[in-house]
Amino acid sequence: MLTARIYMRVSTDQQDLQRQEKLIEDTRTKGFYVAAVYREKISGVTEWEQRPELYRLIGDLQPNDIVVAESIDRLTRLEPKKALELIDAIRAKGAKIQVPEVFDFETISKDLGHSSENFDPGFLMSDLFIAMQNMFFKLAVSIAHDDYRKRKIRQHQGIELAKQQGRYRGRQPNVELHKSIIQHRKNGISITKTAKALNVSESTVQRVWRKFKDNQKY
Incomplete structure (x- = not known):
């Protein structure tokens, strides 16, 4: 086998x-x-x-x-x-x-x-x-x-058109996901365990948590 x-x-x-x-x-x-x-x-x-x-x-x-x-x-x-x-x-x-x-x-x-x-x-x-x-x-x-290259070109063209028409808002954050990440980290759960629990990448957890901490400084 x-x-x-x-x-x-x-x-x-x-x-x-x-x-x-x-x-x-x-x-x-x-x-x-x-x-x-x-x-x-x-x-x-x-x-x-x-x-x-x-x-x-x-x-x-x-x-x-x-x-x-x-x-x-x-x-x-x-x-x-x-x-x-x-x-x-x-x-x-x-x-x-x-x-x-x-x-x-x-x-x-x-x-x-x-x-x-x-x-x-x-x-x-x-x-x-x-x-x-x-x-x-x-x-x-x-x-x-x-195929990837063509998709990126079409995506860029679509964004440029949306900007010209005043419709482009950019990628919107997943507010509920971000809240969950912040709560997990506040509870002392590690980055790795938070990522696994919420089925996201560790880089996403790090980015959200870093932004949250930076906002707390002001």
Whole structure:
């Protein structure tokens, strides 16, 4: 039985990881042992060394582990050269990457003439699969980064138009979330525990708490 480590990511605290949770059961159903699940809320263009959970995942990897993610852009939206450095870091640990969105277990099984219920995870270790991945990753990371770049351009254009029309208000703070963060910290709960309890990033807790303390000085 192969060992899987599942990585889930969304970009902001306002986004929900719930949709990606089905990866856990899907991975187990296909015969993998799920050693750990790594969840974080951080931009996909953040380098992997700066992403606490992805950095921890890579540190935990053992030879022949399989890294599972919903799609390539959950792992990275970095420009291709940097993205391939992340993939190389995973492979350097003797691990491999499985992206069900593209390398679907059932589709691969049918292509090989097998029933999806009897899928042999050993195929993921074959030379054929490695060659398929090499070709796919070079294309996929380029598409993921290009999609990110286009979204940022459209976002910038939308903001500029809204400013010209006097409609732009900027991102509005989540007042209730900020109150909860402040209350947790007032109660002596650590930044790490507050972030986990409220399902936000530690950087968000630090930012809100710092702003609160600065306001208390005046």
